[in-house]
Amino acid sequence: MHRLAAPLLALTLAAQKSDQPLxxxxxxxxxxxxxxxxxxxxxxxxxxxxxxLTEKGKPRKIAFFQKYDSTAPAPPMSSATPAAPGIVTNRxxxxxxxxxxxxxxxxxxxxxxxxxxxAKQQFLAYxxxxxxxxRIAVYTLGSQLRVLNDFTNDASRLAAAVAKFTGANTGVTxxxxxxxxxxxxxxxxxxxxxxxxNAMNDLISDRSVRIRxxxxxxxxxxxxxxxxxxxxxxxxxxxxxxxxxxxxxxxDGQANSEDTAFDNDINGVTAAKRGGGAAQNTAxxxxxxRDGNPARTQMNFTREIERATMALNNAGIxxxxxxxxxxxxxxxxxxxxxxxxxxxxxxxxxxxASSSTITTGSTAMHALADNTGGIIFxxxxxxxxxxxxxxxxxxxTYTLGFYPDPSTLDSKFHDLKVQVKRKDVEVRYRKGYxxxxxxAAAKNRVxxxxxxxxxxxxxxxxxxxxxxxxxxxxxxxxxxxxxxxxEITLEQKDGKWTGALDLxxxxxxxxGTHLNVxxxxxxxxxxxxxxxxxxxxxxxxxxxxxLAAGAVEVRVLVADRASGRxxxxxxxxxx
Numbered sequence: 274m275h276r277l278a279a280p281l282l283a284l285t286l287a288a289q290k291s292d293q294p295l296x297x298x299x300x301x302x303x304x305x306x307x308x309x310x311x312x313x314x315x316x317x318x319x320x321x322x323x324x325x326l327t328e329k330g331k332p333r334k335i336a337f338f339q340k341y342d343s344t345a346p347a348p349p350m351s352s353a354t355p356a357a358p359g360i361v362t363n364r365x366x367x368x369x370x371x372x373x374x375x376x377x378x379x380x381x382x383x384x385x386x387x388x389x390x391x392a393k394q395q396f397l398a399y400x401x402x403x404x405x406x407x408r409i410a411v412y413t414l415g416s417q418l419r420v421l422n423d424f425t426n427d428a429s430r431l432a433a434a435v436a437k438f439t440g441a442n443t444g445v446t447x448x449x450x451x452x453x454x455x456x457x458x459x460x461x462x463x464x465x466x467x468x469x470x471n472a473m474n475d476l477i478s479d480r481s482v483r484i485r486x487x488x489x490x491x492x493x494x495x496x497x498x499x500x501x502x503x504x505x506x507x508x509x510x511x512x513x514x515x516x517x518x519x520x521x522x523x524x525d526g527q528a529n530s531e532d533t534a535f536d537n538d539i540n541g542v543t544a545a546k547r548g549g550g551a552a553q554n555t556a557x558x559x560x561x562x563r564d565g566n567p568a569r570t571q572m573n574f575t576r577e578i579e580r581a582t583m584a585l586n587n588a589g590i591x592x593x594x595x596x597x598x599x600x601x602x603x604x605x606x607x608x609x610x611x612x613x614x615x616x617x618x619x620x621x622x623x624x625x626a627s628s629s630t631i632t633t634g635s636t637a638m639h640a641l642a643d644n645t646g647g648i649i650f651x652x653x654x655x656x657x658x659x660x661x662x663x664x665x666x667x668x669x670t671y672t673l674g675f676y677p678d679p680s681t682l683d684s685k686f687h688d689l690k691v692q693v694k695r696k697d698v699e700v701r702y703r704k705g706y707x708x709x710x711x712x713a714a715a716k717n718r719v720x721x722x723x724x725x726x727x728x729x730x731x732x733x734x735x736x737x738x739x740x741x742x743x744x745x746x747x748x749x750x751x752x753x754x755x756x757x758x759x760e761i762t763l764e765q766k767d768g769k770w771t772g773a774l775d776l777x778x779x780x781x782x783x784x785g786t787h788l789n790v791x792x793x794x795x796x797x798x799x800x801x802x803x804x805x806x807x808x809x810x811x812x813x814x815x816x817x818x819x820l821a822a823g824a825v826e827v828r829v830l831v832a833d834r835a836s837g838r839x840x841x842x843x844x845x846x847x848x
Contacts, residue, residue: 274456275787291660291765299587302676302762303676305326305675305689305703306506306591306672306702307691307701308539308666308699316693317342319693320677321335323692323695324692326675326817327687333677334559338673339421340672341504341505343406343407343667358768360740361845362737362739363731374424375410376507376508377412378510378511379413379421379438380513380597381413381415382522382575383414383489383513383514383516385569393460396512398433400431402430410425412492413438413784417814420730427582483574485516489516490577492583492726493584494584495729496590497585498733498839499732499733501587501589501732501733505672507588508590508663508670509591510663511592511593512597514597515594515636515637533661578637578640580721580724582707583707585703586645591645591646591647592645593647594649595660596651596652597647600651638651648663662700682708682709684709684710689703690702719833720838722777723838725791725830726779727788732830734838736757737841739752739842740844741827741846741847743847745815749818752817753813754817754829754840756811756812756813756831757810758807758812759808760838763799770798770803771797771836775792775793776829777790778829780830781825781843782825825845828841828843829841829843
């Protein structure tokens with residue numbers, strides 16, 4: 274029998290067959306990251322007893338509490354010792370960031386090239402004031418997501434990486450962002466020809482917007498999965514011009530019921546909270562119906578934003594969209610006034626909280642910021658100050674966790690309210706969560722798993738270590754995977770610790786094509802002795818794989834059904 278290059282664990286638990294009963298775990302911990310500030314800055318001395326958490330007005334018991342303070346002594350970093358030969362892991366090596374973690378996403382897909390250059394210069398200006406406790410990574414989005422520089426507090430290193438970035442030329446144009454006014458023509462033939470041309474352009478533009486929306490949402494989900502293994506609250510600064518939430522023909526300027534339900538339910542922020550009402554919503558949708566072209570199929574990106582939001586919230590990430598266009602002035606007929614009323618935003622970008630004119634293309638920005646506890650910055654030219662504000666928000670954060678009642682999981686958005694027993698403080702957090710029952714969660718898992726398998730970044734919500742060797746027959750391999758047990762959900766019930774995982778194995782060719790994908794559910798039911806052993810020695814499983822022709826690697830995915838956390842890594846086929 275072959276031996277792996279290094280032992281993975283002392284204890285091995287075999288995976289169950291897919292037709293065996295699977296333990297269902299319905300208890301899900303909902304985590305809410307909270308920022309508390311007063312006139313002097315972040316409030317650092319709060320305890321669990323200082324917080325009151327309510328769901329739809331009903332008190333919720335805080336089952337989990339933790340404080341993250343970037344000025345406190347940093348916990349030990351993961352070892353930089355490389356893995357043994359033949360062993361791969363998704364655990365970051367070197368100085369793994371633990372506190373005040375920020376990703377800056379330079380979005381070239383949805384931003385005109387000239388605006389990309391302006392945003393780049395503003396970001397370079399901000400980098401002159403990076404603090405030792407800050408950990409910043411820079412990602413770029415064009416036709417695909419790229420890591421320009423991973424987490425560091427080395428400002429010169431970040432600046433050098435950003436300076437080399439020339440922007441993405443596959444993104445949106447000025448015309449797509451600001452709209453175009455057709456020149457007047459004389460003669461019926463010319464008017465008809467122009468109308469046909471405009472209609473075709475609209476259809477092409479709609480297809481482009483859908484691709485941008487799907488690609489952007491997938492990138493958000495990939496980022497969330499990639500940094501979910503880092504504890505505490507994280508900041509995602511999204512420098513972009515965004516994409517419209519709704520496009521195409523609506524009909525009489527009215528939104529359909531699904532759009533309205535999303536705006537008032539999933540989004541968690543009603544029109545009234547936005548400083549408007551039904552009339553404002555109607556105006557918003559009318560802007561998208563530029564010419565009343567009935568050939569334009571009405572599309573919204575509810576599902577894309579919903580999935581991205583869930584991934585970001587599961588990973589504890591707050592989104593801070595910054596409009597890369599800076600100060601914009603548009604005709605009144607193409608604007609919607611918004612009011613967000615935060616004093617700090619007022620000081621940086623005053624028009625964003627008073628007489629700002631916000632285009633409908635910014636709605637996706639509002640949805641992601643509102644639903645993750647971030648802030649949106651628009652109609653201001655000091656992007657550097659906006660970036661600084663977002664980074665400073667991560668100085669001190671509190672995490673509250675509670676277990677929802679399984680009977681209340683109704684696939685609807687549930688409002689949450691966090692209060693602090695202290696006067697004159699500002700409290701900010703995401704406004705609620707989507708209470709998904711097991712049936713809905715299972716449907717969503719399929720898309721989530723598929724996205725994680727295709728992601729250019731490994732998911733780190735569950736730490737994995739793996740090794741492989743040739744199998745006992747040709748075109749076969751034996752794969753052994755170790756799982757960090759502290760990152761999976763185990764529920765104690767009737768003297769047993771139970772949990773449920775999905776194990777996915779995707780064989781891929783040299784160009785990344787999936788040749789074969791198999792899924793194995795793993796149900797856990799451990800007595801006290803077994804539970805103690807896996808936490809002492811570790812937890813692993815062995816998988817014998819018959820290789821498809823042309824397979825050069827296997828991507829392994831482990832998903833925890835109860836929490837939604839995932840881990841992925843790629844194992845080369847042994848030769």
